[in-house]
Amino acid sequence: MKTQEHYFHVLDAIRGMAALVVMLRHTGYFWGNWTIPQSYLAVDLFFVLSGVVVANAYASRLRGGMSTGRFALVRLIRLYPLYVLGSILGLLPVIAAVLGLLPASIQTPLPLVLLAAALMLPLVCEPNLFPLNSPSWSLFFELAANLAYAALMRHLSGGVLAAIMLACACGLALVLHADPGAGLHGGFSPDSMLVGLCRVGYGFFAGVLLLGQFNSRARARMDGGAVRAGLCATLLLAVLLARPSAALRPWFDFVAVTVAFPVLIYLAMACRLSGAAARACALLGALSYPLYVLHVPLGRLVNGVLVKLPMAPVPVPWAGLAFVAVLLPLCWLIDRRADAPLRRWLLRRSGAAQKKSP
Secondary structure, three states: OEOOOOEOHHHHHHHHHHHHHHHHHHOHHHOOOOOOOOHHHHHHHHHHHHHHHHHHHHHHHHHOOOOHHHHHHHHHHHHHHHHHHHHHHHHHHHHHHHOOOOOOOOOOOHHHHHHHHHOOOOOOOOOOOOOOOOOHHHHHHHHHHHHHHHHHHHHOOHHHHHHHHHHHHHHHHHHHHHOHHHOOOOOOOHHHHHHHHHHHHHHHHHHHHHHHHHHHHHHHHOEOOHHHHHHHHHHHHHHHHOOOOOOOHHHHHHHHHHHHHHHHHHHHHOEOOOHHHHHHHHHHHHHHHHHHHHHHHHHHHHHHHHHHOOOOOOOOOHHHHHHHHHHHHHHHHHHHHHHHHHHHHHHHHHOHHHOOOO
């Protein structure tokens, strides 16, 4: 997460922390069903971060003539390999169900499931849009926002970005008014796609706007970052660990997504770190995507094996600690030894790596 002059260390750390929070939420069977209360909001952090990163990396190239098609190819190369790996891992229980080894979890014919997964398209006939790997719903919405940004980038003035964010915020408010009990925990199912669209629309274009504001106003005031980084961590924990009442939860979610997270990201962008702290942030950033896209299918596979063993119920939290102890190094190895080299090779073969900023 860098510009020509600055590397956004703390944004890498936030991205890694958000992935860990989502992982804890989706592997509750390892933790006695304990979870961080507002952990589903971590996805909104990803959307804001995506806006910052994509605008930072591609704005000058798009202005310089990079086509929307080439941009789409580069983004697919970034996301698709690990998405496919996660989908393949998620396919194993489905195959086991077809063989009669596990209960059926998908009602849609398997060829249609495979076709939708290969094309990275949601299955609106299933309770979960991406039944092979449920977190993929956010990747689908993120790619849609990426493509909209590339197609409209030349028209995205500050006023237009603010108008998009206002429209999405109004959409979120209407959703909360219609069904306050669900909060903003939506986007992963056919009946909550509007929630996902508004969440990514607000978060992604807020990130684009934040980068523009940072480049024009805050870059000259970057500091050592220790106090600011501590403030960011405190704000993040305060939001995710909060336990608002049922009556307050919808509006707590709304304020977190529309105000607290953009403020958090803007503060984090101005933090300058070095040494061990910077390396730790970079490590968290490198782990974030493989951790996010692989934890659900790997967790289900491990849990499925454990419950079949002739032993007592799955020991918690020791099973969770062992799972994390294996998962994090595995994600690091996959990123370094498989995903990154494959993406470099694909970029060279496609010619996408040839297109540099003017």
